[in-house]
Amino acid sequence: MGVFAIFNKSKRAADRNIATEPEDIENIDRAVSELLVAPGNVPRAVSVDSAMGIATVWACIQLIGNSVGILPLHLYRRTDSGREKLKSHNALSLLSEPSDYWTRFELLQWLMTGALSYGNGYVRIHRDRDFTPVGLSYLKSTEVTPYLDSNTGHLHYRH
Numbered sequence: 001m002g003v004f005a006i007f008n009k010s011k012r013a014a015d016r017n018i019a020t021e022p023e024d025i026e027n028i029d030r031a032v033s034e035l036l037v038a039p040g041n042v043p044r045a046v047s048v049d050s051a052m053g054i055a056t057v058w059a060c061i062q063l064i065g066n067s068v069g070i071l072p073l074h075l076y077r078r079t080d081s082g083r084e085k086l087k088s089h090n091a092l093s094l095l096s097e098p099s100d101y102w103t104r105f106e107l108l109q110w111l112m113t114g115a116l117s118y119g120n121g122y123v124r125i126h127r128d129r130d131f132t133p134v135g136l137s138y139l140k141s142t143e144v145t146p147y148l149d150s151n152t153g154h155l156h157y158r159h
Contacts, residue, residue, distance in 0.1 A: 048117050065112040069105040090133070098136035099126070107138055114141040122157065 051057045073095050076083040086092065098107045111121035118141035126135035145158045 052117070061113055061116050064116060065109040068112045069109040071108075073104070094133055094136060098123075100135075102137060107136060110138045114138075118142065120144075120146075122159075124159070 052061075073092070075086045075089050075092050075095075077086055096104055098104060107123065111123065114121035120141055122139040122141060122144045123136045124139050125133050126137065128134050139159055143159055147156055147158060148154070149156055
């Protein structure tokens with residue numbers, strides 16, 4: 001059976017319920033396996049490093065990261081009638097200029113790269129003596145471990 005033979009049925013897919021036909025599900029599994037694994041080869045485990053070695057994967061992650069990096073950032077406050085866009089707030093200036101080393105574009109780009117590659121992106125909030133946020137810096141996803149405090153039930157992060 002060829003890879004695309006599962007699509008060559010007399011009835012249109014919209015006219016039948018594919019999910020309830022076990023032979024179609026088996027055929028789809030077999031077709032996907034044929035596409036991903038050449039005959040006689042054993043499938044390889046895919047890691048972030050091996051995936052990033054594929055130009056298409058890298059290009060897609062860069063495209064999404066760049067696209068998110070150029071999006072405007074807005075801050076809203078909840079009100080009784082819904083929400084209100086804030087025009088002035090300390091967080092807006094912090095997000096616009098995260099640090100002396102990171103631009104807003106770079107920070108958002110790297111956050112998206114971490115999220116798409118490892119499932120999450122992390123930022124450290126730098127604070128002054130009064131505990132006021134004064135800067136943001138990107139943290140590598142591989143160097144951050146989320147954990148749940150069993151006493152309080154709060155989520156924390158180790159870096």
